[in-house]
Amino acid sequence: MKRSACLILCCLLLLDAMSQQDSVFGRLRTISGDIRAFTVDNLDNLYLLNSSNQLKKLNSNGDSAAIFNDVKKYGQATLVDVSNPLKVLLYYRDFATIVVLDRFFNVRNTIDLRRSDILQVRAVGQSYDNKIWLYDEMANRLRKIDEEGKILLETPDFRQLFTRAPAPQKIFDQDQLLYLYDSAQGVFVFDYYGALKNKIQITGWENVKVTGKFIYGSKGNVLYRYDIRTFRLDEFSLPEALKGSRAFNFTGSRLYALKQDTIEIYTFQ
Numbered sequence: 001m002k003r004s005a006c007l008i009l010c011c012l013l014l015l016d017a018m019s020q021q022d023s024v025f026g027r028l029r030t031i032s033g034d035i036r037a038f039t040v041d042n043l044d045n046l047y048l049l050n051s052s053n054q055l056k057k058l059n060s061n062g063d064s065a066a067i068f069n070d071v072k073k074y075g076q077a078t079l080v081d082v083s084n085p086l087k088v089l090l091y092y093r094d095f096a097t098i099v100v101l102d103r104f105f106n107v108r109n110t111i112d113l114r115r116s117d118i119l120q121v122r123a124v125g126q127s128y129d130n131k132i133w134l135y136d137e138m139a140n141r142l143r144k145i146d147e148e149g150k151i152l153l154e155t156p157d158f159r160q161l162f163t164r165a166p167a168p169q170k171i172f173d174q175d176q177l178l179y180l181y182d183s184a185q186g187v188f189v190f191d192y193y194g195a196l197k198n199k200i201q202i203t204g205w206e207n208v209k210v211t212g213k214f215i216y217g218s219k220g221n222v223l224y225r226y227d228i229r230t231f232r233l234d235e236f237s238l239p240e241a242l243k244g245s246r247a248f249n250f251t252g253s254r255l256y257a258l259k260q261d262t263i264e265i266y267t268f269q
Contacts, residue, residue, distance in 0.1 A: 030262050038256070077090045109148075111132075111148070120136070135171065177189055178192065222236065
């Protein structure tokens with residue numbers, strides 16, 4: 001009798017845990033079309049890159065807001081930064097070129113990094129003061145440039161500062177701190193003068209994004225949310241409908257999952 005009661009209790013606890021896990025995700029809608037890659041800003045505007053490298057902006061209701069078709073000159077964009085919804089960065093790694101767009105996708109400026117003798121860059125991100133951060137892989141330096149490509153600030157050679165210099169894939173400027181994500185070593189946190197403040201042992205994550213007080217990411221069928229202030233790490237098992245997604249993105253209240261030619265949008269609490 002006791003064993004039966006214990007078994008029933010365990011089943012109830014398991015069902016409750018599953019119910020709580022499922023309640024984390026609430027399906028909102030689906031966006032369909034020719035979608036090669038995408039990103040999202042803090043106002044829940046979607047930015048879609050198609051197979052022809054056209055960039056399209058959809059507002060939070062899914063309505064078309066802007067289209068950028070001038071894609072032939074530089075080929076395939078390797079990075080789209082929309083951390084400032086009023087200013088969009090398109091980075092073309094093969095040409096070491098950044099194209100700066102306004103919120104209507106008019107070209108504001110084009111920056112040829114080679115003119116500043118910056119030849120190899122993977123990580124690019126906007127700064128709080130409308131400048132641009134990048135990591136120069138050949139010089140092993142974090143640099144800040146203006147829209148003319150002029151170098152405003154740079155760190156010493158990271159090989160002199162670290163036993164093993166980071167090789168960041170992403171840069172985020174958030175709440176007066178700069179986050180460099182190296183999937184092999186973790187998240188390096190710097191102040192605006194390039195001084196190291198902290199290192200967060202988050203490795204092997206994909207789809208990493210720093211927004212608000214959280215660092216989001218995924219690995220396999222698990223989503224992660226790390227609270228920067230409290231150091232708490234939450235793990236969420238993906239519901240069946242989201243397993244096998246090609247990419248994820250996050251805002252403060254939503255999860256975006258890219259499947260084959262569709263983006264599934266969920267609330268995420």
